[in-house]
Amino acid sequence: MFSEEKLNKVKEIIARYPQGKQKSALIPVLHLAQEEFGGWLSSETMDYVASLLQITSIEVYEVATFYSMFNLQPVGKHVFEVCQTGPCMLRGSDQIIDYIKKKLDIGVGETTKDGLFTLKTVECLGACGYAPMMQLGKHYREHLTPEKVDAIIEECRAKAN
Amino acid sequence: MAEEKKLFKVKIDNISVEVEPGTTILNAARQIGGDIVPPAMCYYSKLKGSGGKCRTCLVKVTKGSEADPRPMPKLVASCRTTVMDGMEVANITSPEVQEARKGVVEFLLLNHPLDCPVCDQAGECHLQDLGYEHGADGTRYEFKRRTFEKIDIGDKIQLHMTRCILCYRCVFTADQLTEKREHGILGRGEAAEISTYIHKALDNEFIGNVIDVCPVGALTDKTFRFKNRVWFLKPVDAHRNCENPKCCGKTVLWMRGDEVFRVTARKDKYGEVEDWICNTCRFDKKEAKDWVIEGPRAVERHSVISQGHYVGVTKPKDTLTEVLDGRKPKLLMDIHNVSEVNRPGIDLSAIQGPAHSDDFNKK
Amino acid sequence: MGRKLLFDKAHIEGIRYYDVYRANGGYGSAEKALKSMTPEQVLDEVKKSGLRGRGGAGFPTGMKWSFIAKPEGVPRYLVCNADESEPGTFKDRYLMEFIPHLLIEGLLISSYTLGCNSCYIYIRGEYAWIPDILEQAIAEAKKNGWLGKNIQGTGFDLEIYVQRGAGAYICGEETALIESLEGKRGNPRIKPPFPAVKGLWDCPTVVNNVETLATVVPILRIGGDEYAKYGTGKSTGTKLISACGNINKPGVYEIEMNISVEEFIYSDEYCGGIANGKRLKACIPGGSSVPILPANLLLKTAKGEQRMMTYESLADGGFATGTMLGSGGFIVLDEDQCIVKNTLTFARFYHHESCGQCSPCREGTGWMKRVLHNIEHGKGKMSDIDLLWDIQRKIEGNTICPLGDAAAWPVAAAIRHFRDEFEWHVLHPDEATKRNYGLAHYADPLEIAAPAAV
Numbered sequence: 001m002f003s004e005e006k007l008n009k010v011k012e013i014i015a016r017y018p019q020g021k022q023k024s025a026l027i028p029v030l031h032l033a034q035e036e037f038g039g040w041l042s043s044e045t046m047d048y049v050a051s052l053l054q055i056t057s058i059e060v061y062e063v064a065t066f067y068s069m070f071n072l073q074p075v076g077k078h079v080f081e082v083c084q085t086g087p088c089m090l091r092g093s094d095q096i097i098d099y100i101k102k103k104l105d106i107g108v109g110e111t112t113k114d115g116l117f118t119l120k121t122v123e124c125l126g127a128c129g130y131a132p133m134m135q136l137g138k139h140y141r142e143h144l145t146p147e148k149v150d151a152i153i154e155e156c157r158a159k160a161n
Numbered sequence: 162m163a164e165e166k167k168l169f170k171v172k173i174d175n176i177s178v179e180v181e182p183g184t185t186i187l188n189a190a191r192q193i194g195g196d197i198v199p200p201a202m203c204y205y206s207k208l209k210g211s212g213g214k215c216r217t218c219l220v221k222v223t224k225g226s227e228a229d230p231r232p233m234p235k236l237v238a239s240c241r242t243t244v245m246d247g248m249e250v251a252n253i254t255s256p257e258v259q260e261a262r263k264g265v266v267e268f269l270l271l272n273h274p275l276d277c278p279v280c281d282q283a284g285e286c287h288l289q290d291l292g293y294e295h296g297a298d299g300t301r302y303e304f305k306r307r308t309f310e311k312i313d314i315g316d317k318i319q320l321h322m323t324r325c326i327l328c329y330r331c332v333f334t335a336d337q338l339t340e341k342r343e344h345g346i347l348g349r350g351e352a353a354e355i356s357t358y359i360h361k362a363l364d365n366e367f368i369g370n371v372i373d374v375c376p377v378g379a380l381t382d383k384t385f386r387f388k389n390r391v392w393f394l395k396p397v398d399a400h401r402n403c404e405n406p407k408c409c410g411k412t413v414l415w416m417r418g419d420e421v422f423r424v425t426a427r428k429d430k431y432g433e434v435e436d437w438i439c440n441t442c443r444f445d446k447k448e449a450k451d452w453v454i455e456g457p458r459a460v461e462r463h464s465v466i467s468q469g470h471y472v473g474v475t476k477p478k479d480t481l482t483e484v485l486d487g488r489k490p491k492l493l494m495d496i497h498n499v500s501e502v503n504r505p506g507i508d509l510s511a512i513q514g515p516a517h518s519d520d521f522n523k524k
Numbered sequence: 525m526g527r528k529l530l531f532d533k534a535h536i537e538g539i540r541y542y543d544v545y546r547a548n549g550g551y552g553s554a555e556k557a558l559k560s561m562t563p564e565q566v567l568d569e570v571k572k573s574g575l576r577g578r579g580g581a582g583f584p585t586g587m588k589w590s591f592i593a594k595p596e597g598v599p600r601y602l603v604c605n606a607d608e609s610e611p612g613t614f615k616d617r618y619l620m621e622f623i624p625h626l627l628i629e630g631l632l633i634s635s636y637t638l639g640c641n642s643c644y645i646y647i648r649g650e651y652a653w654i655p656d657i658l659e660q661a662i663a664e665a666k667k668n669g670w671l672g673k674n675i676q677g678t679g680f681d682l683e684i685y686v687q688r689g690a691g692a693y694i695c696g697e698e699t700a701l702i703e704s705l706e707g708k709r710g711n712p713r714i715k716p717p718f719p720a721v722k723g724l725w726d727c728p729t730v731v732n733n734v735e736t737l738a739t740v741v742p743i744l745r746i747g748g749d750e751y752a753k754y755g756t757g758k759s760t761g762t763k764l765i766s767a768c769g770n771i772n773k774p775g776v777y778e779i780e781m782n783i784s785v786e787e788f789i790y791s792d793e794y795c796g797g798i799a800n801g802k803r804l805k806a807c808i809p810g811g812s813s814v815p816i817l818p819a820n821l822l823l824k825t826a827k828g829e830q831r832m833m834t835y836e837s838l839a840d841g842g843f844a845t846g847t848m849l850g851s852g853g854f855i856v857l858d859e860d861q862c863i864v865k866n867t868l869t870f871a872r873f874y875h876h877e878s879c880g881q882c883s884p885c886r887e888g889t890g891w892m893k894r895v896l897h898n899i900e901h902g903k904g905k906m907s908d909i910d911l912l913w914d915i916q917r918k919i920e921g922n923t924i925c926p927l928g929d930a931a932a933w934p935v936a937a938a939i940r941h942f943r944d945e946f947e948w949h950v951l952h953p954d955e956a957t958k959r960n961y962g963l964a965h966y967a968d969p970l971e972i973a974a975p976a977a978v
Contacts, residue, residue, distance in 0.1 A: 016644075016683075016685040016687075018599070018725065021706070021725055023706065023707035023708075024687075024705060024706050024707045025707065026707035027649075027687070027688065027689065027690050027704065027707060028687065028688060030690070031649070031688060031690065043358065043359050053707075055707075056341055056342060056343075057343075057358075058342055058343055058344065058345040058357070058358065059345070059707075059708075061345065061347055061358040062345045062346055062347060062708075062709055063707065063708065063709055065347040065348045065349070065358075066348070066349050066692065066709040066710060066879075067349075067649070067689070067690035067691045067692050067710075068349075068690070068691035068692065068876075069649045069650070069690040069691035070690055070691075084869065084872075085611045085812070085869050085870070085872075085873050086611050086612070086808075086812055086855060086866050086869045086870055086873070087611055087612050087768045087769055087855050089865065089866065089869050090768075090769045090770055090855070090857060090861055090866070091768075091769070091770075122691075123611075123693070123872070123873045123876045123877065124609060124610070124611040124612075124693075124812075124873060125650045126608050126609060126613065126614045126617055126648065126650065126651065127614055127617075128611065128612050128613070128614055128766065128768035128769075128774075128853065128855070129614055129766055129767065129768040129774035129775050129776065130774070131768065131774075135650055137652075138652040138653050139652070139653055212714075213714035213882070213924060214881050214882050214883070214924070215882070215883055216882055216883055216884055216922055216923070216924075219922060235921045235922075236921060236922060238714065238924075241714045260918075261918065261922050264884065264917075264918030264919075264922065265883055265884060265918075265922065267918070268883045268884050268886075268887040268888055268918070269883050269887070271887040271891060272887065301911055302891060304891075304894045326883065327880065327881075327883075327886070346709070346880075348880070349692070349709075349878070349879060349880055350875065350876065350877070350878035350879065350880040350886060350889070350890075351875065351878065351880060351886055351887070351889075351890045352880070353879075353880035353886070
């Protein structure tokens with residue numbers, strides 16, 4: 001269940017659209033729910049969102065499974081989403097992905113045993129000029145090198161402690 | 162005084178027809194009938210918003226309209242493109258269209274399991290017909306096919322997603338016939354699937370209609386599953402006074418002797434349901450005494466089911482001469498004169514039940 | 525230095541904030557439009573400017589605006605397409621991050637012209653921090669009377685909302701974007717009806733790219749006629765180019781559309797040449813979906829003329845020897861890059877991003893990816909190259925939306941121009957997994973090639 005504050009935020013989002021078009025708020029509210037409920041969307045969460053927006057559950061499932069940013073399985077605390085499309089590949093994203101795999105001892109799509117890190121490969125994130133890059137939470141980490149990756153991992157570990 | 166409605170003149174494969182403004186190319190072609198009607202796997206005239214997705218009905222617009230005669234740059238989906246006055250369309254007369262359609266059939270069959278020998282839809286499957294009429298001989302796909310687990314959605318309907326071609330018809334059906342849709346399209350791209358997400362039984366008096374609208378064997382009637390081949394059954398028109406006010410009660414019973422194997426809605430020659438029926442009629446009334454039988458169902462001689470030599474088989478309209486501007490194709494060989502079994506003197510439709518070789522031996 | 529219209533004040537400290545933006549002439553164009561011009565007059569200026577859509581298709585903006593239906597009592601909507609997802613393109617991000625008020629001013633003028641009172645900025649979900657920047661700028665503008673009710677006492681009302689997507693390239697297609705904005709799956713609609721008649725919530729809607737809408741500001745500032753004097757021929761004005769790949773200075777550049785491709789790649793003002801002293805092998809000048817060109821065809825057209833950074837010059841020669849300006853995502857490949865691998869990453873991208881609605885794209889993109897994967901990993905057959913060609917041909921033009929074309933073109937162009945490299949991969953499977961094909965003949969006619977690394 002959302003807190004009072006988040007419920008107000010949902011109301012504010014719904015108010016952006018004309019009367020009766022509250023379904024438009026679905027994607028923003030799913031973002032909100034994912035942030036709020038552990039970084040992923042369980043079917044209970046989605047049913048809850050459906051009830052908030054007065055739409056059927058299947059409408060929420062349809063949307064949540066379409067967009068790649070919604071996680072339908074639990075993920076680690078820090079998700080490394082490394083871009084692997086053309087422009088990043090030209091600047092060595094493959095080496096970065098290999099480095100992270102070795103460093104964290106996980107494969108793509110896997111989470112470390114301590115539940116701290118998940119490695120995902122993603123398609124173009126629109127930072128081609130600053131390649132190789134990855135998304136970490138809300139922000140981009142650009143011009144990646146093995147040293148930078150090390151520093152990011154340390155930073156995340158420090159945050160966890 | 163009522164204003165006189167202006168009809169649009171359209172020419173499809175050299176055949177002219179006058180239709181009301183707002184008619185789609187596909188429906189204009191259906192008014193002509195015969196070979197020149199583009200195949201449609203996702204369009205369903207009874208379902209609002211359907212069509213445009215499968216791309217089998219692509220045609221070439223060689224002349225946009227009388228006012229703007231420029232041809233359209235790309236092939237268009239005839240099921241969603243409305244006609245203009247003076248429009249000229251090429252379907253079977255365009256090699257480009259034939260080639261593109263062959264491509265579409267290949268794409269549709271790419272991940273299809275081709276398990277027709279064990280599929281209940283075989284014989285009345287639109288994908289079978291499409292592949293037979295427009296497809297290539299083999300596949301060039303050398304990779305593993307996409308597969309899914311079979312799911313029971315309700316105790317009467319089985320979803321075999323592996324066979325699905327994502328026509329979205331069942332989604333529209335649930336949207337338009339039932340109060341609350343519980344299944345939908347999940348996932349994206351190649352991974353898209355029909356599902357309820359968390360396994361749920363579809364429970365609605367009209368949900369059984371998804372079986373009838375499904376062009377392939379993805380949604381099948383579990384009460385008929387593996388019971389018989391459709392071409393061994395005799396379809397008869399029947400009706401009953403259904404208690405459900407929304408149900409028309411007019412059905413087709415698929416029988417052998419006195420046994421009712423399954424009940425479906427009545428379908429027109431394009432395989433579209435004429436009127437929806439409820440689950441009670443479909444699943445629960447499986448005895449001849451439940452029904453008032455009207456007589457044999459006329460089946461268009463088009464699909465494999467017609468191989469059962471049903472009474473009153475109608476031959477599809479032959480448009481070839483018209484398409485060829487009146488020229489008659491040259492007959493290379495009259496099969497009746499050379500065939501040992503297919504004698505012209507034997508009226509196939511007069512034979513009761515499936516034909517046997519004995520029938521041809523009778524002098 | 526080339527003349528700048530969008531980035532002319534980008535270097536000013538604090539231009540992201542209202543006060544600095546306003547002090548440097550910001551909202552001057554909006555003031556002029558709202559207070560002294562009718563919507564028709566503004567539309568006329570935009571038409572005169574010759575502005576073409578900067579999102580990729582290059583459709584004349586003034587004409588697009590004039591198509592919008594105006595039925596009585598039905599609201600109209602302006603939607604700003606900030607779903608920048610084409611590999612190689614990252615120009616709108618720069619604009620929104622650093623000069624958000626330029627976009628807001630552009631939205632204000634455009635909404636006034638189109639008669640819209642609500643405007644939505646649909647931004648790709650991954651740009652998660654930019655909505656905050658935009659919302660802050662919107663709040664500032666509102667505080668200063670540039671948004672909300674009765675703007676600057678003119679009686680015109682406008683609200684701007686920012687909507688985040690959630691990771692789907694297809695939502696850059698305007699009808700898919702509208703579907704997504706309505707809270708649905710990003711399945712493109714079947715056209716017609718076009719959004720100008722039936723768009724967002726079935727109301728008349730105009731969808732324009734961020735850069736297009738921002739460009740309306742300088743057009744009003746200097747006048748449509750003056751704007752049309754920038755650039756070359758029908759490619760009027762300036763264009764943002766996001767340069768990436770193997771160059772010395774990747775980044776977003778504003779160019780006047782009168783410079784040559786050669787100047788853009790090699791001059792210090794722009795890309796600064798190929799990185800690490802390598803030589804140029806190929807380039808994709810307009811985002812991943814436009815055809816790739818080998819160096820020899822990139823710098824000069826087939827007629828031997830110098831190729832310019834304009835819509836027309838880049839398209840010179842059609843698909844046989846030309847390409848497209850597209851969205852301005854300029855991807856440069858040096859001599860060490862493998863064309864097959866590059867094509868594979870794009871095929872994988874389109875496979876990942878296909879919405880799955882229509883069959884050629886849903887099935888065809890995955891097929892192409894798998895065949896390319898085989899070739900790249902030494903398991904290809906000679907016939908696979910022809911097969912790829914045939915698959916792309918059967919996707920192109922047969923799909924609901926242009927994603928099918930976008931998926932087909934990179935594969936087609938790679939085979940068209942680099943067939944020998946594909947064949948080499950098939951014939952030398954072991955070698956191909958260890959080293960790259962290299963430059964071959966592609967760069968040979970280059971006269972001003974940078975010296976190779978010593």
